[in-house]
Amino acid sequence: MNLKKLFTSYRGLFSSITQKLVIVVVALGIIMLILGIAGYDPLFLLQGLGRGLNKDIGGTIRWTAPLILCGLAIAIPLKAGVFNMGVDGQLYLGAITSTAIGLLLFGKLAPILIIFIAIIGGMLAGMIWALIPGLFRVLWGTDEVITTLLMNYVALLATDFLVLGPLRGEGATGTTYSTNSLDPSLWLPRIIPRTSTNIGFIFAIILAIIAAIVLYKTTLGYEIKLVGTNSIFARYAGIRSKKVIILTFLISGAMAGLTGAIEIFGVHHRFPGRFNPGLGFDGVVVSLLASNNPIAVMFSGFLFGLLRNGAMNMERVTEIPRSMSDIVQAFIIMTATATFATYRLKGKFREIFRKLKKYLHYKTTSSSSEEA
Amino acid sequence: MTHEVVVKMQGIRKVFARVVANNNVDLEIRRGEVHGLIGENGAGKSTLMNILYGLHQPDEGSIEVDGNPVEIKSPLDAIKLGIGMVHQHFMLVRSMTVLENIILGNTPTKGGFIDKAKAKQKIEKIMDMYGLKIDLDSRVYQISVGQMQRVEIIKAIYRGAKVLILDEPTAVLTPLEIDELFVVIKEMAKQGCSIVFITHKLKEVMAVTDNITVMRRGVVTGFVKAEDTNTRQLASMMVGRDVVFQVEKTEATPENVVLELVNVNAINDRGLKCLKDVNIEIRKGEIVGIAGVEGNGQTELIEVITGMRPFQDGRIRLVGKDIKSLSIRERRDLGISHIPEDRLVIGVSKDCSIEENLIVLRYRDRDISINNFMQRKTIEDYCWNLIDRFDIKVASGKDPITFLSGGNMQKVIIARELDANPTLLVAGQPTRGVDVGAIEFIHTQLIAMRDEGVGILLVSSEIDEILSLSDRIYVLYEGEIAGNLVNENINEVELGLIMTGSIQKVAGTSP
Numbered sequence: 001m002n003l004k005k006l007f008t009s010y011r012g013l014f015s016s017i018t019q020k021l022v023i024v025v026v027a028l029g030i031i032m033l034i035l036g037i038a039g040y041d042p043l044f045l046l047q048g049l050g051r052g053l054n055k056d057i058g059g060t061i062r063w064t065a066p067l068i069l070c071g072l073a074i075a076i077p078l079k080a081g082v083f084n085m086g087v088d089g090q091l092y093l094g095a096i097t098s099t100a101i102g103l104l105l106f107g108k109l110a111p112i113l114i115i116f117i118a119i120i121g122g123m124l125a126g127m128i129w130a131l132i133p134g135l136f137r138v139l140w141g142t143d144e145v146i147t148t149l150l151m152n153y154v155a156l157l158a159t160d161f162l163v164l165g166p167l168r169g170e171g172a173t174g175t176t177y178s179t180n181s182l183d184p185s186l187w188l189p190r191i192i193p194r195t196s197t198n199i200g201f202i203f204a205i206i207l208a209i210i211a212a213i214v215l216y217k218t219t220l221g222y223e224i225k226l227v228g229t230n231s232i233f234a235r236y237a238g239i240r241s242k243k244v245i246i247l248t249f250l251i252s253g254a255m256a257g258l259t260g261a262i263e264i265f266g267v268h269h270r271f272p273g274r275f276n277p278g279l280g281f282d283g284v285v286v287s288l289l290a291s292n293n294p295i296a297v298m299f300s301g302f303l304f305g306l307l308r309n310g311a312m313n314m315e316r317v318t319e320i321p322r323s324m325s326d327i328v329q330a331f332i333i334m335t336a337t338a339t340f341a342t343y344r345l346k347g348k349f350r351e352i353f354r355k356l357k358k359y360l361h362y363k364t365t366s367s368s369s370e371e372a
Numbered sequence: 373m374t375h376e377v378v379v380k381m382q383g384i385r386k387v388f389a390r391v392v393a394n395n396n397v398d399l400e401i402r403r404g405e406v407h408g409l410i411g412e413n414g415a416g417k418s419t420l421m422n423i424l425y426g427l428h429q430p431d432e433g434s435i436e437v438d439g440n441p442v443e444i445k446s447p448l449d450a451i452k453l454g455i456g457m458v459h460q461h462f463m464l465v466r467s468m469t470v471l472e473n474i475i476l477g478n479t480p481t482k483g484g485f486i487d488k489a490k491a492k493q494k495i496e497k498i499m500d501m502y503g504l505k506i507d508l509d510s511r512v513y514q515i516s517v518g519q520m521q522r523v524e525i526i527k528a529i530y531r532g533a534k535v536l537i538l539d540e541p542t543a544v545l546t547p548l549e550i551d552e553l554f555v556v557i558k559e560m561a562k563q564g565c566s567i568v569f570i571t572h573k574l575k576e577v578m579a580v581t582d583n584i585t586v587m588r589r590g591v592v593t594g595f596v597k598a599e600d601t602n603t604r605q606l607a608s609m610m611v612g613r614d615v616v617f618q619v620e621k622t623e624a625t626p627e628n629v630v631l632e633l634v635n636v637n638a639i640n641d642r643g644l645k646c647l648k649d650v651n652i653e654i655r656k657g658e659i660v661g662i663a664g665v666e667g668n669g670q671t672e673l674i675e676v677i678t679g680m681r682p683f684q685d686g687r688i689r690l691v692g693k694d695i696k697s698l699s700i701r702e703r704r705d706l707g708i709s710h711i712p713e714d715r716l717v718i719g720v721s722k723d724c725s726i727e728e729n730l731i732v733l734r735y736r737d738r739d740i741s742i743n744n745f746m747q748r749k750t751i752e753d754y755c756w757n758l759i760d761r762f763d764i765k766v767a768s769g770k771d772p773i774t775f776l777s778g779g780n781m782q783k784v785i786i787a788r789e790l791d792a793n794p795t796l797l798v799a800g801q802p803t804r805g806v807d808v809g810a811i812e813f814i815h816t817q818l819i820a821m822r823d824e825g826v827g828i829l830l831v832s833s834e835i836d837e838i839l840s841l842s843d844r845i846y847v848l849y850e851g852e853i854a855g856n857l858v859n860e861n862i863n864e865v866e867l868g869l870i871m872t873g874s875i876q877k878v879a880g881t882s883p
Contacts, residue, residue, distance in 0.1 A: 219735055219744045226732065230721035236680065236712060237732040238701030 020289060020296075024303065027331035031324065040320050048314030052306045056313060058195030062267065064305030065197075066259045068204040070283025071290060071297040072211050073255035077248040078292050079215060081228040084249065086133060086148030087256040087280030089155030090126035094257025095264045096159045098122035099271040100167060102182045102264075111185040118186075119261045126257020127250045129155060134249030138242040144249075156274070163273045178272040188266035198266030204301070207255070211294035224248060256280065282308075285333055377439075378403050378566055379424065379455070379535055384433035386419055391805075393419040394430070395590045401535060406557055406567045408581035408598070410574070411610055412665055412833060415587040417570050421537045425457040426450040456533025458524040460540050464512045471495065471508040474527045498529050502559050518549035525556070529565075536560070537568045542576055543667065544642070554580045572610070572665045574603040574872040586610055607868030611835055621819045624843040626655035629691075630796050630827035631677065636686030638676050646672040647683070648851045654796065654827040659818065661842030661859070662831040664871050669851040670831045671713060674800050677829065678710045679703045691795060704733065709794035711785055713801045713831070719785045720773050727755045727769040729784055733792045762787040763813065779810030786814060790821060797821060797828045803837060815841060835867065849873045 032042035052060040073087045098118035105114045133147035169180040188198040215221035226234040227244045290296035315322040379401040386394040394416045422428045426444040437453045480487040586594035586609040594609040633652040640646035646669045654660045675681035679700040712718035739750045755769045764783045803811040847855030847870045855870035855877045869875045
């Protein structure tokens with residue numbers, strides 16, 4: 001296969017990667033402009049990002065892991081047309097369940113077994129929390145965007161109740177409430193010493209690859225695609241759409257619950273009340289930028305991990321607030337959605353151009369005929 | 373009564389992406405007349421009226437209102453010229469009152485506030501004048517469909533309509549409501565309004581109109597006075613006599629019964645009865661055509677058979693086995709194939725590739741997938757086999773299905789459905805919107821399937837297609853079997869009359 005042919009067959013891929021890069025660069029450009037206007041040195045942002053790639057790569061990867069997992073938790077159901085906005089709630093329930101298992105079983109079983117049971121327990125909790133809106137959707141057609149969003153609050157307050165009540169740790173005060181710490185023998189192994197970077201990152205990478213295989217190589221992936229692209233067609237062809245939709249809810253909930261368990265066993269080592277900085281919503285952005293492709297989710301997860309970490313570093317060394325990273329994310333969402341809009345606008349512009357051209361042509365021909 | 377022309381449309385032509393919806397159409401509407409505009413679905417009636425109402429712009433032709441040439445760029449222009457339209461789908465705000473809906477967009481105010489008293493007075497005057505009674509303070513979601521239509525009519529008159537277009541107004545009404553509507557229409561005409569009455573029901577057109585324009589395939593095929601014509605003549609103008617297709621086929625040799633529907637009743641999405649005690653029988657090795665003007669229950673009949681629509685009472689048997697409670701998938705596994713009426717919405721997934729659209733009935737088969745893993749090479753071979761056999765013009769099976777023309781896309785569907793080895797094939801509008809070459813190919817395929825012993829149900833709004841392919845014909849009218857004919861020496865005019873509800877012809881038993 002010659003080079004030209006190779007390029008043409010992957011032209012779609014190249015152009016979409018270029019498009020994504022443009023989105024990111026434009027968003028960064030805008031944020032640097034804002035920093036400048038606000039009176040800060042715009043280069044601090046680049047410095048913060050540079051540190052996140054170099055000295056503090058551990059911090060970047062620490063955030064990359066949950067962002068990839070949450071990105072997958074959004075991307076997989078979206079392939080079937082399901083919008084699970086409840087990743088945060090499922091994550092909280094997964095986290096609290098695994099914490100409880102870790103605290104209650106400690107000393108009764110081998111640590112490795114406890115970790116295993118805790119992670120499975122966390123995933124199951126996330127799945128159950130996702131199954132409820134899933135059943136609502138397939139049985140009564142309830143819009144899952146609403147139900148999953150609302151169930152986030154229930155989950156959050158339920159964990160509040162548990163952490164302030166039955167699972168309340170010693171020495172926890174009203175504002176910094178948390179459970180007791182897990183025994184260090186239960187902590188997930190670190191892959192970079194003296195950082196919070198743990199083997200959760202490896203889990204995330206493996207799961208992203210598995211997700212890609214399932215979505216693109218298996219019958220389930222094919223069914224998900226059919227249901228997501230045209231549910232009427234799927235029904236007509238005899239696909240069990242309800243089963244497929246429930247499955248994607250369950251997979252998504254499992255991913256979210258796993259993220260919660262990894263955050264606890266790998267990073268916090270206890271359940272600090274309201275510890276989740278909105279990873280579920282970040283997952284939406286990660287998935288959006290990756291066009292719901294699991295392989296691309298790995299890269300966009302890394303990018304947002306870098307942003308989050310970079311912004312935290314920036315705050316550490318300068319007086320620029322961390323919320324700037326939220327603003328960067330917001331701009332990436334806006335630029336990403338704006339590109340979708342321009343696709344639609346393109347046609348309009350073309351029509352205007354055509355009319356303009358016709359008009360100019362008419363003018364020139366009529367004036368030239370006058371001259372003649 | 374004066375007979376001056378209020379609206380004159382001349383030489384109207386409108387083309388939608390290769391389909392000529394209107395071609396050189398002339399129409400004159402006089403003051404105080406009820407003008408019937410009839411034709412089959414897709415004949416161009418609605419397009420013509422949408423042009424008059426400013427929803428579409430004509431490519432050619434001119435419009436005069438009260439003798440002045442006008443350009444109607446939007447419904448707002450049309451309303452200013454005194455042209456009003458009541459669509460089939462009502463445009464009302466359900467949570468607002470009748471009064472609020474009527475004055476919406478044309479609200480009398482007094483010092484910045486809505487002057488409800490004045491509005492009410494004006495509307496009551498209109499209601500008295502035309503005998504249109506309705507409670508102005510009830511909310512729209514509380515009133516019946518017939519009353520909603522009245523609200524739409526009052527709204528149009530309130531805005532100053534002198535010419536009122538009613539787009540298939542009786543389609544949503546009960547028989548009693550239809551009678552009431554006719555009284556209103558006649559009263560309005562007496563008061564000097566002009567009414568354009570779009571329909572394809574000949575009885576109604578005879579009952580209420582003064583003049584009738586008949587359209588077929590985008591052109592006017594007749595203009596007659598209602599008193600000078602009869603349903604027979606109208607039917608022949610509407611249906612036409614030109615047979616375009618001539619398919620060679622041998623005598624059918626029907627064997628045992630494949631599909632049997634016994635007293636099937638079903639309701640449509642609006643909750644109205646759409647199939648009434650339907651009895652149908654299809655045998656192995658015959659093509660049974662369902663004729664009828666669109667919207668008389670054909671779509672629902674297909675859905676009931678294929679399992680896409682649950683139905684109330686009656687029985688349905690496939691080769692003797694009761695399939696009423698079976699899912700779509702179970703019915704497909706029993707050998708029902710289905711070419712859907714709406715290709716783009718039901719028949720393909722536009723965001724999937726040609727291959728993905730071709731294997732949808734077979735992806736669980738051995739070799740296509742092994743242990744739930746899709747076998748790329750087998751899929752490719754399988755698809756190329758179909759592409760060659762059905763002569764589908766594609767560059768690569770990996771291309772999106774939307775790269776294909778209508779005809780080739782339809783061939784993809786037909787290849788997929790026929791390769792499932794059906795015992796019963798339900799074909800809905802199999803040649804709609806495809807080019808002539810593809811039509812011939814599809815017809816040949818259907819005949820070949822019949823000769824191989826498949827029972828085929830053919831639903832088509834093209835009468836020519838029904839006549840040239842079917843061995844037997846059922847005619848559906850308002851959800852009932854209005855006719856049951858063997859396709860030998862069928863009188864087309866008679867068929868047209870049955871389709872439009874003018875006569876019934878049901879034989880005791882089918883052969």
